[in-house]
Amino acid sequence: MYDVEQIRGDFPLLAQMVNNKKVAYLDTAASAQKPACVLDKMSEIYRSAYANPHRGTYYFAEKITAEYENARKIVQEFINAADSREIVFTRNATEAINLVAATWGIKNLHAGDEILISEAEHHANLVPWQHICEITGARLVVFKVTDEGDFAAELFKQKLSAKTKLVAVTAMSNVLGTIFPIEKIVSAAHQNGAKVLIDACQFAVHHRIDVKKIDCDFLAFSAHKTYGPTGVGILYAKAQILESMPPYQFGGDMVDNVTYEKTTFAEIPARFEAGTPASVQAIGMGEALLYMQKIGLDNILHHELEMTEYMEEALNSVPHLRIIGQPQNRGGVFSFAVGKIHPQDLAFVLNKENVAIRIGHHCAQPIVNRMGYTSVARASLGLYTNKEDINSLYEALLKAEKFFREE
Amino acid sequence: MTIDELIENFAFFDSWEEKYQYVIDLGANLEPLEQKYKTEEWKVNGCQSQVWLLPKYSEGKIHFYGDSDAILVKGIIAIVLLIYNDKTAAEIKKVDVMEIFAKLGLEENLTPSRRNGMMSMVEKIRYYADLYRK
Numbered sequence: 048m049y050d051v052e053q054i055r056g057d058f059p060l061l062a063q064m065v066n067n068k069k070v071a072y073l074d075t076a077a078s079a080q081k082p083a084c085v086l087d088k089m090s091e092i093y094r095s096a097y098a099n100p101h102r103g104t105y106y107f108a109e110k111i112t113a114e115y116e117n118a119r120k121i122v123q124e125f126i127n128a129a130d131s132r133e134i135v136f137t138r139n140a141t142e143a144i145n146l147v148a149a150t151w152g153i154k155n156l157h158a159g160d161e162i163l164i165s166e167a168e169h170h171a172n173l174v175p176w177q178h179i180c181e182i183t184g185a186r187l188v189v190f191k192v193t194d195e196g197d198f199a200a201e202l203f204k205q206k207l208s209a210k211t212k213l214v215a216v217t218a219m220s221n222v223l224g225t226i227f228p229i230e231k232i233v234s235a236a237h238q239n240g241a242k243v244l245i246d247a248c249q250f251a252v253h254h255r256i257d258v259k260k261i262d263c264d265f266l267a268f269s270a271h272k273t274y275g276p277t278g279v280g281i282l283y284a285k286a287q288i289l290e291s292m293p294p295y296q297f298g299g300d301m302v303d304n305v306t307y308e309k310t311t312f313a314e315i316p317a318r319f320e321a322g323t324p325a326s327v328q329a330i331g332m333g334e335a336l337l338y339m340q341k342i343g344l345d346n347i348l349h350h351e352l353e354m355t356e357y358m359e360e361a362l363n364s365v366p367h368l369r370i371i372g373q374p375q376n377r378g379g380v381f382s383f384a385v386g387k388i389h390p391q392d393l394a395f396v397l398n399k400e401n402v403a404i405r406i407g408h409h410c411a412q413p414i415v416n417r418m419g420y421t422s423v424a425r426a427s428l429g430l431y432t433n434k435e436d437i438n439s440l441y442e443a444l445l446k447a448e449k450f451f452r453e454e
Numbered sequence: 455m456t457i458d459e460l461i462e463n464f465a466f467f468d469s470w471e472e473k474y475q476y477v478i479d480l481g482a483n484l485e486p487l488e489q490k491y492k493t494e495e496w497k498v499n500g501c502q503s504q505v506w507l508l509p510k511y512s513e514g515k516i517h518f519y520g521d522s523d524a525i526l527v528k529g530i531i532a533i534v535l536l537i538y539n540d541k542t543a544a545e546i547k548k549v550d551v552m553e554i555f556a557k558l559g560l561e562e563n564l565t566p567s568r569r570n571g572m573m574s575m576v577e578k579i580r581y582y583a584d585l586y587r588k
Contacts, residue, residue: 388525389503389523389524389525389527390502391502391503391524391526391527392524392525392526392527395474395526399470406502407502422502422503450471450474450475451478451525
């Protein structure tokens with residue numbers, strides 16, 4: 048039995064009153080709220096086990112090093128990676144993708160090669176590739192989604208060619224909510240000799256990830272969306288590929304032996320973690336993933352599917368509201384427009400009504416433009432979302448629609 | 455209408471709904487900005503909606519025309535222009551816009567986190583005033 052009220056009790060911020068009213072937090076796709084266990088864990092480390100990991104030989108240093116490496120192990124198990132050496136802690140998912148672009152990309156991409164991305168990518172899985180194309184002479188190719196915002200195998204395969212060296216694709220669109228069939232994409236790309244990078248930022252919040260089953264070469268996601276702290280993200284890469292990659296940034300902790308003549312670099316994953324890491328954040332992330340596992344990923348998904356359905360129904364009951372993108376397989380993310388109301392005007396009324404949603408291009412301008420907009424409103428779900436949140440959204444949207452209705 | 459009259463009008467409202475309905479009405483009556491000026495050149499950056507601002511200099515004073523594609527922002531522009539229009543550059547520099555917005559009960563529009571670009575717009579007005587002084 049999924050007791051959403053009890054789960055909400057784990058999140059201190061959700062109890063926060065603003066102007067003596069509860070807040071309906073419907074912006075988890077931008078960043079999730081944090082359960083108390085994550086905050087407590089981080090506080091506990093700072094209070095009782097803090098030092099610089101990997102460097103000291105005393106109690107605190109050994110303790111935090113063990114916690115940091117345990118967090119890596121938790122991430123490994125969370126995504127079912129074969130080996131914890133395949134897990135690199137980065138600042139965020141954006142850095143994880145930039146790392147692949149700057150190391151694997153520069154080493155392996157040449158003039159005439161192609162990088163294939165979907166039309167629905169977040170800028171983080173688009174702009175780094177544009178940049179790498181400029182450096183290497185490779186070409187960025189984009190496969191379209193359908194008018195409904197769905198993945199279509201034929202549109203993908205049309206663009207997949209012998210020149211494709213990398214397919215970089217999201218597992219779930221942050222604008223349309225579309226869930227991409229990543230296993231099929233990986234299998235088709237591999238048959239074609241291309242490597243695959245999965246942007247799992249949205250997907251990881253709602254779905255179980257099994258990198259062995261997906262068989263992707265790279266996968267990126269961030270802690271702050273999976274109920275963990277800001278400042279840390281994950282790059283997963285198959286060990287064999289990671290080992291072949293040159294270092295990304297240079298400095299402490301990523302070296303083996305340093306002389307003025309020559310420096311040799313550490314083994315993976317340390318080679319990619321130059322400088323003092325965001326150790327406490329990584330440990331906090333581990334705690335957040337354990338929290339999700341404790342509730343059960345299948346239970347979370349089941350609850351969210353119910354809320355997704357409820358939200359779709361609620362949104363469709365608002366006069367003149369248009370949901371942008373009607374994918375067959377949708378996660379709990381809805382972009383929408385209400386008549387001709389500017390999203391900023393809409394957000395103003397929603398904020399007055401204590402409903403937290405996001406407006407704008409959601410760092411995915413091409414797909415927002417493709418759907419005929421420059422800015423849209425977006426409501427998104429998390430494991431703590433309840434019907435009351437969605438009812439608040441519905442009421443606030445009715446109010447906004449009425450408020451801006453031209454008489 | 456003077457600013458003092460506007461402040462008096464705003465004093466009547468009890469709810470944000472009434473207050474902002476009035477803001478929308480002010481926007482609806484805003485002196486129009488010709489379509490041909492709604493270009494990148496006259497755009498105010500840093501807003502979530504599109505905002506344009508055009509200065510006209512004459513006889514030592516500046517008159518501004520503005521517009522936005524967001525209704526509430528357009529209303530706020532109408533108030534900002536009521537505050538700043540037909541003043542000399544020196545007068546513009548002296549205006550305490552925060553104080554006036556506080557008296558109107560609209561100070562929430564000038565906080566940096568609102569990002570509705572009102573501060574960007576005020577900065578742009580001050581920029582044009584500086585330009586005129588030189």
